[in-house]
Amino acid sequence: MEFITNAPQTNANVENEGVKNYDPELARDVLAGLTQTPKSLSSKYFYDGAGSKLFQQIMELPEYYPTRTEFKILEEQQAEIAGFFGLTDFFHLVELGAGDGLKTKILLRQLLHMKADFEYVPVDISGDILKQLESSLQTELPALRTESFAGDYFKALHWLQHNKEGRKVVLFLGSNIGNFEDNGDLEFLQEIRKYLKPEDKVLVGFDLRKDPRTIRQAYDDAAGVTAAFNLNLLKRLNRELGADFNLKQFEHFTDYDPLEGVVKSYLVSKKQQTVTFSALNHRVSFAAWEAIHTENSHKYTPAQIEELGKKAGLKSEQFFTDEKHYFADVLFRVM
Structure with a gap:
């Protein structure tokens, strides 16, 4: 990447020229990712309004088994899961990456049915999706006490630590724990542990290892929705940083390595080209078939999960899984 002044536009499909107010963290992360070799973009920026809708x-x-499998686990084992939270005293139920809350509502209804004394605190980087969640909760679960937090997970936990006394149960559902770079999952759990006290609990969703073909199809669906989700990241950079990515000149590519147990997703440049970031006075050159790494999705064995928790200061109490052992929601107790 090189510094330029008043650079000409080089590609089509500029959605927002002359962006003046942009997120400095987004700009910093994008510049860092696209100046390194190989290039990369953080998957945390997938979830703008359009990205959240595409992920829904x-x-x-039909190919994407993790959501429906976890949904079934929660539906069939909701009473047992809720019972493990400990219902005799008040707690904050903190969900990191709450999204639309569809799966979580299963647990919320069960907790209300069991007359648990708790407050639900959904946290999400997308303010738009949180507003939708708040609206649906007011309609569907009017008796629920809730206070949402839009922003970074650890900022939310820091705020909770200083403003919300009492026991905490942290939810990190889905298979988001697998989206970090190497050892990022451990670092993430260790960071969460810093904000918790002994006997607090953490419920984490893990995608388990299985037939490699089943995994690969889940990340490269026939309808092309996952491709649109990946490409939407470039659309966001066009809008928010004044970039001029031509989406037709990039393609989604993904594959699964059964030895490492990880799916890796990329956006690949179909030709040699230059992309200009007008808001930042920078441009990026791409070679033909050069890739931008956008996401990892790690798959786990039960032994790996146990060891991961132990290293993070978390003791696994219970594995809640399905009959095919495709997925597991694992309850940890803070040591």
């Missing part, structure tokens, strides 16, 4: 569509795809 992905969760409904």
